[in-house]
Amino acid sequence: MLRDITLGQYYPADSVIHKLDPRVKLVGTLVYIVSLFLFKGPVGFLVITAFLALSIKLSKVPFLYMVKGLKAIMILMIITALFNLFLTPGETPIFTLGPLKMYPEGVKTAIFMLIRLSYLIVGTSVMTLTTTPNQLTDGLEKGLMPLSVIGVPVHAIAMMMSIALRFIPILIEETDLIMKAQMARGADFETGGIIKKAKNMVPLLVPLFVSAFRRADDLAMAMEARCYTGGKGRTKMKPLKYSGNDARAYLLTFVFLAVVIVLRIYNL
Amino acid sequence: MSIILDHVNYTYSSGTAYEIQALKDINIQIEDGQFIGIIGHTGSGKSTLIQHMNGLVKATSGAIYFNGQDIYDEDFDLRNLRTKVGLVFQYPEHQLFETTIFDDVSFGPKNQGLTKDEAGLRAFEALKMVGLDESLYYQSPFDLSGGQKRRVAIAGVLAMRPEMIILDEPTAGLDPKGRDEILDLISKMHDEKNITIVLVSHSMEDVAKYVQRIIVMNDGSVMFDDCPSEVFKHYKELEAAGLAAPQVTYLMHELKERGIDVDTEATTVEEAKRSILKALC
Structure with missing residues (x-):
């Protein structure tokens, strides 16, 4: 779905x-x-x-x-x-x-x-x-890149964007999984009015946020473990x-x- | 209670570049009270298969019958089916969301339309079954250790009093002690509550020790469906499918080849011990 x-x-x-x-x-x-x-x-x-x-x-x-x-x-x-x-x-x-x-x-x-x-x-x-x-x-x-001359953190922005984009499919899959897991416990995401539907989303949203934070934490740790320090002096494997x-x-x-x-x- | 899968096929993202046929012509019958292991390496279709059993995923073609009723019938109550066939997903601790453990476990029974008292009673019963310390019941589930969280999540399914529980890799990511605890809990559920159990795993050792019947999945189809000793006879084919028989099986075959008359059908360490002692004495 x-x-x-x-x-x-x-x-x-x-x-x-x-x-x-x-x-x-x-x-x-x-x-x-x-x-x-x-x-x-x-x-x-x-x-x-x-x-x-x-x-x-x-x-x-x-x-x-x-x-x-x-x-x-x-x-x-x-x-x-x-x-x-x-x-x-x-x-x-x-x-x-x-x-x-x-x-x-x-x-x-x-x-x-x-x-x-x-x-x-x-x-x-x-x-x-x-x-x-x-x-x-x-x-x-x-x-x-030219904008970095006037102090725009271009690399940081690009890194944030690529991480955000990278996580979209993961989060979609995770949403799908948690939704199914809660449906297996009888949760209902389809019927009811707007307020009831919004309330029914709690069992989906809480685990989703928890897992998003956990993933962010893990990623930050993994990046640090590989000595990531930002854009300065960083070269590309496949330069454009x-x-x-x-x-x-x-x-x-x-x-x-x-x-x-x-x-x-x-x-x- | 019985579940019959009749010529079930399932295709992911059909009509796109990512089309994958996850299940190919599956025919399985599960009877009341059985303890079944489903084995297959990553991507063999195990998880997709079990999601069909409680109607979370709809087969592309084929039929599934629960107690003789077609679950894809218009008037079939899928939510009711899901409370009878409990499904514990992989890493079930990731689905916890309530402020207290007790509330989280009551979530399922409440969805069944039970009163608060009744739901609470069932939650209590389930938590007792999984052996969680009573002092923890009103704490946040997020403060628990990994193994404890997993037991709470299993209790969340158990509290619905299902007739059958499917567990997808319930021991993934646990240490040996946590793994044994979970597996003992599962076998306790089977023995004491007479719940039909379907255990999905890729560890032959785990499965060989507990189950009565093994379904081996390979590349979307059922490769073997038999009792453990029969399935492990095909250990060479299992290897080709990226799986392995229990180490005991290898040992027994090796001993047999070296001329010691042991029973190669032994699947657990205990059986192997007896057979070797018998052959040597």
Whole structure:
């Protein structure tokens, strides 16, 4: 049941996208997100769709796997759509329900919002599905290194992130296990109202927190035992290096961004 | 009480890159009062198998019958099944959560819908059974030692008065003394309360000493299902499956090869001693 969360789970495959430098993928995702909020018309939408479709195709990750992440934000999407439908002001209402009025402008923003949200999830899934958490934080660390000059603890942040990411699947598995263990003792996590459900979570949350602290403690001990002292003077086993494909990917990304900007200027 | 697994298959994460067939065509029948050991190396499907027995995991295909009733029927009460077939997970001490040991053990009986008094009575009875000192009952379970915590967790399942208890690696991570205590406790539950026991382990020694029947799991299927002495005859095949017969078995075969007429079916140190003395005298 809990295994079905895809957001932030790596899908192993042998593809061009998998082999790209994580920095390229990070920048690409950033550009992609910016472009999602830049486009205004159908042509821009087509260009973004083409870009997304190309990345999905190249990544060799099954399409269904990517859309799975959408399930998690279904309710958010519905609420956003409803708010936009009825609360966007316009001139001539096309539909009235009591105090609620729907304008053509509302329909348009609602559709745009839905596209943006779903594209956002699917697009970022391309990155998280093709990049291991370790690569991702490596990329972040290297990409943000210039900031350490002005005193930002880049290495510490990257280390915290990679530890946090590393623990997500472990904690999911642990949750699954404790849930089953309590269900074996007759616990009920499904029925009842909100308050009862929240109360029923206690037998799950207490052991989960206890184990999270225990794991954190063990990890800190293990790191210290291996003489971990932070980022200073620390070298990488696999330092990041750009290759030809990375350069081409950068080029493609920035051409894409330029096209989206031009399209926005002309309102297409 | 009986549990029948009929052509049970189970596939993890089916339809994804992580697809694994954990169980392949399992047919097992468990009768009342048996003491069964399930053995297999890591990843052989032991844990998945036992989670089917109380309906925590639903088989991909196949059927499971509890007292002749199909547990996947719409109107079958799975929660009731779980109180009859108690399951003690690996490292059960990690599931403790209450402020006192007594409350934690009462959790199961309370979920069965018993009154506070009745639940308390059962908790008391279970704690007594596992042999925890009475002065500890109202302390936090988090202050106990590892072995004590484990006994409290077992009491938590025992307090539901199940007809059958499945224990997944109950001795993992315990020292030899703690291990013997837990195993003696389990055999006491079987002898005194007549509870059907399924003991999952990868230690042949543990299993050989207590159980009447061994189910050997290998790569998701049942490799052997017989009494210990029969199963250990196949010690060469067991080795190939990443397991080993008890050391006694090796010793007896070695002695036999060297021309001493001993009984190679001996599975415990006690039996071996008798057989060797008999052969030598």
